[in-house]
Amino acid sequence: MSTIRSVWWATTVPGHEPPFDTAHLRVYYPAAPDGSDRERLSGVMAAETSGAPYPVAVIVSGVNVGQEAYRWLACALAERGIVAVTYDWVGTLFGGLHGITPGVDLDAARPDGYGKRPTTPSLRPVLDALAAMTGPLAGLLDLDRVALIGHSAGGTVALQSARFVPEVKAVATYGAHTMVATMLGWPAGTVLPAQADCPVLLVAGTNDGVINGSADRYGEDAATRRDPITRTFDEALPDRDGANLLVRLAGANHFAIVHPVDHTAARAFLDQPAEGDPDAHRALLADLLGVFCQAHLSGAAAAYPELDKLTGHPGVDSIRRR
Secondary structure, eight states, rough: EEEEEEEEEEEEEEOTTTTTEEEEEEEEEEEEEOOOOOHHHHHHOBBOOOOOEEEEEEEEETTOOGGGGGHHHHHHHHHTEEEEEEEEEEEEEEEOOEEEEOOOOOGGSTTTTTSOOOOSSHHHHHHHHHOOSSSSTTTOOEEEEEEEEETHHHHHHHHHHHHGGGEEEEEEEEOOOOOOGGGOOTTTOOOOOHHHHHHHEEETTOOOOOTTGGGGGGOOOTSSOOOOHHIIIIIISSTTOOOEEEEETTTTOOOTTSSSOOTOOOOOOOOSOOOOHHHHHHHHHHHHHHHHHHHIIOOOTTHHHHHHHHSTTTEEEEEOOO
16 A cells, blocks of 8 residues: 655635635645655655656535545545545635635526636636645646546536636546526526536435435425436436446445544534445445546546446446446
8 A cells, every 4th residue: 555645735716805715735645755854854755756747636525524524535546646635715605604615606606607617716726726836746746637526515516617627637526416506596406517528427325315405405395306416417417428427325425425524514414324334435435436537537448447347336326327
């Protein structure tokens, strides 16, 4: 197993007032410990250079889910040779509240603005910050090979924004869809077309209680509506010769991708209990996301049969391709 280390960085999100204009990044990478005095005194290890330049996966968090909750996933991706980036941006939420957010440009999500620019302003400054990083990863990142991995609202804005960030070559989401709130001026039940010119992996748990708990935002009855993630797969994505996937994990809930779950924040209180072993859910998720990213960021031929093998995993409830 590789030695995985991380370093921190920061960036300003333009158009936002301080102090709510700063995102703090953590970047996870395969390291090459050398036992030097410099390493001992600074705590910073050199990067392993044999796999460079490294593709990058940016993990876009759900609302009020701190980046530490995705550390387990970032480490798993880095072990596969994908530099993984998490970030915390405490910004403005709906109703004038403040919290951790992937950032949502409400005007870009309204009927007269959708499809003209990203619905999140955070992606470009994060990627620009990575390009400017000093330290052990300077010059070792391939920022033309980027994946977005979004959870919940982070997945939604990733799906709505990817094509405006041409470096993005793959999008994967967990517990996310493109159904849009009626408060933004859309008719009830509207599913917006994804803004992604690349392969998309949608992953969902069969025990997701948060999505149903939000049905009223979309003008629907949770008991009678059609699942919004399925609708996103059917209505929001183009056919891509089987490169787009919808995978459901048996017994997993909305926060299966989060570890540990912080019950003092976010909306885990809406979730259904998970069935089965949460560690097994995370292990399967790490493999699905890691293999998908390897396939589409590195063109790794071995990743495709591995992905096919994973789709037959006993923890997979169902899979669809298009």
